[in-house]
Amino acid sequence: MLRLEHIKKIYPTGEVLQDVNWEIKAGDRIGLVGVNGAGKSTQLKIIAGKEEPTAGEIVRPASLRIAYLTQEFDVDPASTVREELWKVFVEANQTHHKLLDIQHHMQTANPDELDKLINQLDKAQRQFEALDGYGLESRIEKILPEMGFEPDDGDRLVSAFSGGWQMRMSLAKILLQEPDILLLDEPTNHLDLETIEWLETYLKGLNTPIVIVSHDREFLDRLCTQIVETERGVSSTYLGNYSAYLAQKEFNRQSQQSAFERQQKELERQQAFIEQFRASATRSTQAKSREKQLEKVELVEAPIGNVRTLRFQFPAAPRSGREVVTIKDLTHTYGEKILFLGANLEIERGDRIAFLGPNGCGKSTLLRMIMGMEAPTEGEIQLGKHNVIPGYFEQNQAEALDLTKTVMDTIHDEVPDWTNEEVRTLLGQFLFSGDTVFKQVQALSGGEKARLALAKMLLQPCNLLILDEPTNHLDIPAKEMLEDALKNYDGTAIIISHDRYFISQVATKIVEIRDGEILTFAGDYHYYLDKIQQDRQKKEAERIAAEKAAKEAAKREKQKAKKSTKK
16 A cells, blocks of 8 residues: 655754654554654654655556644634534535535525525536545534534534544544545544544554554553564564564564674684684684684674663652642632532652642642642641652643753753763753753754753652643653653652553542542542443443333333233
């Protein structure tokens, strides 16, 4: 269907892709992985025709339709949902607007104008039919419920919907084009867990081949049939999902290491023989023969070392008292919206709690109230009385950095007594080296800003970490380092994240915000999922039992009425 052959891409800043080779076939769901800057999005842009490769070739049929969902959703807040979907069909959309305009004018036209408008209407209708406008209208009406929209949602403004619903609109616009290949660049960014799970299920049901760039390991695990890794500009293809890729990669590394060590051992043995008998009167010929054989040996290369990644740990946390945060009878409202209603929560020393719930349920608001940045409408939120020292990583922490400062100054200004060498050492742990420490913050990528914000957070020891979406913009190796740092952290941590794999690795308790309540699950993410599943099964069993009881009651009433009639 489509094949990348020896793709190379060089920018003025350097080479990104060196030798990329992989293909997309019918039924494939391919995940592109690699560290930030490895060229994943660049490959999508080259496939979509938005950029040209420096060298190499994209082999594809001329008629192939490719749709590309970027990280920024292409929707107009001032349009209605239905109007937004119509924009996919440019010519038919213009004709559709002309029809509506003519019909509007006909309502107030005088008899002379009406004849003229009727002719225009007839012409526009024939043009609309020629463009299969009524068929397109039917397709739009069909895809709205597929995306989860209610019947009345088509007439609501785009601005009335959250980012997750706007992603569904963008996806609908792409699917209306009936693409042969679907390209998705970080489709789960900023989506809540419920929407991510909906997206997984929906994409699994498509027959369209899909190429996905994502740092969401759970998403890649559940969806992908193939993984293409780009490392140092070279691609490698692995069959299976993300977990299978990790296992295959480690197996390949160990196999290559073993083959390399065996060959090195044999080469040393042969070389020792050659050195020992090179000058021997009786065995010099044999030594020379072996030397010639060694020159022809195809050397096994040692495995390439892992790509340099984020290395850090949180400073030792001063010990706090047992009670770290107490939330009692919390009620909080925004206008008419009730976020919390009589909610209670106790957080103790050593807890690593993940807050879950849909976007807009009040997770970030709760963190701000814990920090004292926002007062509750009613109730109490108190930090523990004994030596609780909070550190807060806001959701937009990376964007809150001073854009005019350099990377070096951002850290140095926080710790003016540090030497340049000490600052460079810290920045080196976060992958800032050489001249990159003198770059202005405004010139950094999203991932670099996130790393700098994390580095800045480490400067002051704390025993209560409050992290709001700390993995945003981090690549997978950086997420893994953050996971390890949190596992080894000896304080208390409160975390908001939509990354299910991250939550499963770090959280020892789950707190779900549901219908104004704070529900605590005294176990990890998998324990929480099991409890939720049990709750669903219980409710379903209760529903079936209630329906059965209602039917039996109705049956008894019917029999009773029948007996009364006979009497």
